[in-house]
Amino acid sequence: MNAQTKGREGGYNCVVCIKQVPDTKKVTGEAMKPDGTINRAALPAIFNPEDQNALEAALRVKELYGGTVTAIAMGLPAACAILREALMCGADKAYLVTDRKAAGSDTLATSYILSCAVKKLNPDLVFCGRQAIDGDTAQTGPQIAEKLDFAAITYLEDIEMDGDHAIATRDIGTGVEKDRVKLPALFTVTEKFGELRPYEVRRVMKYKKAMAPVENGGVALEGDLAIGQLSCDDIGAEADRCGFAGSPTNVNKIVSVVLAGGDYKEVAPTDEGVGALVSELIADHTIG
Amino acid sequence: MLEDRTKGEVWVFAEQEEGKLSDVPRELLGKGRELAERLGVRLGAVLIGGEGVGAKLSSQLFEAGADVVHLIEDPALEVFRGKAYRHSFVELIKECSPQIVIFGATHMGRDLAPAVASALKCGLTADCTDLQIGDYTDKKCTCEDGSAKVVKDVLLQIRPAFGGNIIATIVNPYNWPQMATVREGVMKPLDPQPGRTGELVRHAAKLEGVEIPVEVLEIVRRHSSINLKGARIIVAGGAGVGSKENFKLLHDLADALGGAVGGSRAAVDLGYCEHERQIGQTGVTVRPALFISCGISGAVQHLAGMQDSAKIIAINTDKDAPIFKVAHYGIVGDLNVVIPKMIKAIKQKG
Numbered sequence: 001m002n003a004q005t006k007g008r009e010g011g012y013n014c015v016v017c018i019k020q021v022p023d024t025k026k027v028t029g030e031a032m033k034p035d036g037t038i039n040r041a042a043l044p045a046i047f048n049p050e051d052q053n054a055l056e057a058a059l060r061v062k063e064l065y066g067g068t069v070t071a072i073a074m075g076l077p078a079a080c081a082i083l084r085e086a087l088m089c090g091a092d093k094a095y096l097v098t099d100r101k102a103a104g105s106d107t108l109a110t111s112y113i114l115s116c117a118v119k120k121l122n123p124d125l126v127f128c129g130r131q132a133i134d135g136d137t138a139q140t141g142p143q144i145a146e147k148l149d150f151a152a153i154t155y156l157e158d159i160e161m162d163g164d165h166a167i168a169t170r171d172i173g174t175g176v177e178k179d180r181v182k183l184p185a186l187f188t189v190t191e192k193f194g195e196l197r198p199y200e201v202r203r204v205m206k207y208k209k210a211m212a213p214v215e216n217g218g219v220a221l222e223g224d225l226a227i228g229q230l231s232c233d234d235i236g237a238e239a240d241r242c243g244f245a246g247s248p249t250n251v252n253k254i255v256s257v258v259l260a261g262g263d264y265k266e267v268a269p270t271d272e273g274v275g276a277l278v279s280e281l282i283a284d285h286t287i288g
Numbered sequence: 289m290l291e292d293r294t295k296g297e298v299w300v301f302a303e304q305e306e307g308k309l310s311d312v313p314r315e316l317l318g319k320g321r322e323l324a325e326r327l328g329v330r331l332g333a334v335l336i337g338g339e340g341v342g343a344k345l346s347s348q349l350f351e352a353g354a355d356v357v358h359l360i361e362d363p364a365l366e367v368f369r370g371k372a373y374r375h376s377f378v379e380l381i382k383e384c385s386p387q388i389v390i391f392g393a394t395h396m397g398r399d400l401a402p403a404v405a406s407a408l409k410c411g412l413t414a415d416c417t418d419l420q421i422g423d424y425t426d427k428k429c430t431c432e433d434g435s436a437k438v439v440k441d442v443l444l445q446i447r448p449a450f451g452g453n454i455i456a457t458i459v460n461p462y463n464w465p466q467m468a469t470v471r472e473g474v475m476k477p478l479d480p481q482p483g484r485t486g487e488l489v490r491h492a493a494k495l496e497g498v499e500i501p502v503e504v505l506e507i508v509r510r511h512s513s514i515n516l517k518g519a520r521i522i523v524a525g526g527a528g529v530g531s532k533e534n535f536k537l538l539h540d541l542a543d544a545l546g547g548a549v550g551g552s553r554a555a556v557d558l559g560y561c562e563h564e565r566q567i568g569q570t571g572v573t574v575r576p577a578l579f580i581s582c583g584i585s586g587a588v589q590h591l592a593g594m595q596d597s598a599k600i601i602a603i604n605t606d607k608d609a610p611i612f613k614v615a616h617y618g619i620v621g622d623l624n625v626v627i628p629k630m631i632k633a634i635k636q637k638g
Binding site for chain 2: 022024107108111136137138140145146147150153154155171172175176177178179181182185248249250251252254256267268269270271273274275277278279281282286287288
């Protein structure tokens with residue numbers, strides 16, 4: 001990305017949707033209960049990796065073309081932790097969307113709730129991570145765009161601005177495509193975009209004190225230390241489209257992956273052992 | 289609109305680029321055939337593209353198992369653009385009321401399917417590894433006699449979640465069509481039946497007055513020489529290989545066997561091999577005749593992408609590594625010692 005392309009006066013209002021997720025890479029020993037189910041409490045809650053790339057995309061647009069960056073997270077009050085991280089990295093404003101009515105939302109209901117929140121902020125550009133590591137669906141971003149009738153660009157790798165358009169480079173699986181996209185537009189961002197910049201020390205000192213009212217006995221902090229808090233009513237989300245009521249998919253069954261096996265044929269790591277194995281594979285036409 | 293939605297067809301999205309089908313539509317038709325026969329309905333392939341795409345590809349779709357090809361041709365649909373494809377597809381679903389629509393979990397499928405589901409306000413399950421037809425007992429909803437309500441013959445959408453540590457079965461019994469994306473390489477295509485034919489139905493794109501906010505400026509195709517999905521033999525390495533230099537040993541073994549080289553996520557993250565070689569839930573799914581696993585401990589997400597291989601040989605210094613649980617042959621030892629012995633034996637005997 002370079003700044004040779006033109007931005008526009010006033011820059012761009014960027015919104016980034018971020019999610020707090022259990023670190024599924026750390027599912028090992030102590031994170032599994034004796035019955036084979038996952039002990040979520042034993043897993044650290046982290047800033048979803050590709051949402052960090054999405055934040056980086058928004059921060060780069062702001063850096064090169066001016067404007068603002070607002071981070072939104074939907075979830076429990078604990079999700080304020082990643083909103084603070086976003087502020088420490090350079091986001092100007094953060095909002096937590098939290099509501100009991102949102103519990104049990106599948107991607108359709110989640111994208112509906114987030115689209116209501118995004119709409120209130122009237123953005124030019126919306127950035128989401130391609131997918132979250134707990135569900136790996138990659139559905140929420142494109143669904144927010146559909147609901148807002150924004151252009152949707154998935155698998156974003158690079159972006160430049162040109163007035164009321166973005167020039168987006170995206171991975172299409174079989175190659176790379178360059179698009180000219182009319183704003184407002186939503187982008188889902190992959191790790192190829194580049195890592196999120198480190199915290200700024202000055203901002204860490206300041207924003208570690210940022211809080212949403214729910215963390216502070218219902219009282220909003222003064223000034224820019226306030227993390228905004230939005231309920232479904234605040235964003236005009238209809239109750240029957242949120243949470244369980246607004247989710248067409250149902251989980252019918254969950255089975256933990258338990259590896260049975262173990263009855264393999266042992267082969268000695270010697271010339272004889274390996275030689276006999278190769279002979280066996282040749283004899284049954286697996287090789288040769 | 290169909291009155292009785294259970295009579296609706298089973299559809300697969302026959303994605304094409306530059307007038308060519310990848311393996312994905314054939315894989316989907318293989319599974320779609322099974323679902324349609326179980327339900328006693330027709331199997332449709334939805335083909336969307338520029339002028340002439342129907343003449344070029346319909347016969348291939350019939351030979352791969354489709355009973356009907358629903359064709360939408362329009363110059364505005366020449367290259368994939370999410371909003372245009374979504375709009376035409378949504379109109380087609382409203383017109384024909386299919387009961388099931390499945391897409392490949394490709395870049396295109398994962399762009400289009402969520403937008404279609406969002407527009408129709410129906411459910412969508414991502415990245416399924418299996419699809420079945422079965423009954424769903426809705427415990428939240430009871431009949432007059434107090435028993436739980438049973439919905440017959442719904443699509444059971446089976447997928448790994450939580451980093452591959454659990455397998456979930458998802459249903460969307462009420463908001464139809466039932467939609468899912470399916471992982472590449474997981475479903476088996478049918479053997480092509482030359483001369484098999486079916487009904488070709490043309491539909492209008494219905495794009496009048498629809499503003500498309502995206503202009504495609506340029507497409508640069510990647511022509512990767514790495515073809516893991518098509519390989520009969522795969523030699524794959526993990527963190528235990530230790531270095532990029534040691535990975536050359538795996539290439540030597542693959543060369544001796546006429547196979548391809550793959551890697552676990554750890555090997556890719558450590559820079560031992562290219563991203564295109566990644567095998568597992570977030571990489572490619574493979575089922576070769578022979579899979580030789582070298583220095584891979586066997587995280588669930590990796591096993592999800594290779595455990596259906598016909599024969600698995602695991603080489604690892606740790607006898608307790610989970611990879612041995614899916615292996616047919618296990619060699620507890622140092623791959624730097626074992627692989628040269630293997631190459632030597634192949635050269636002597638092969």
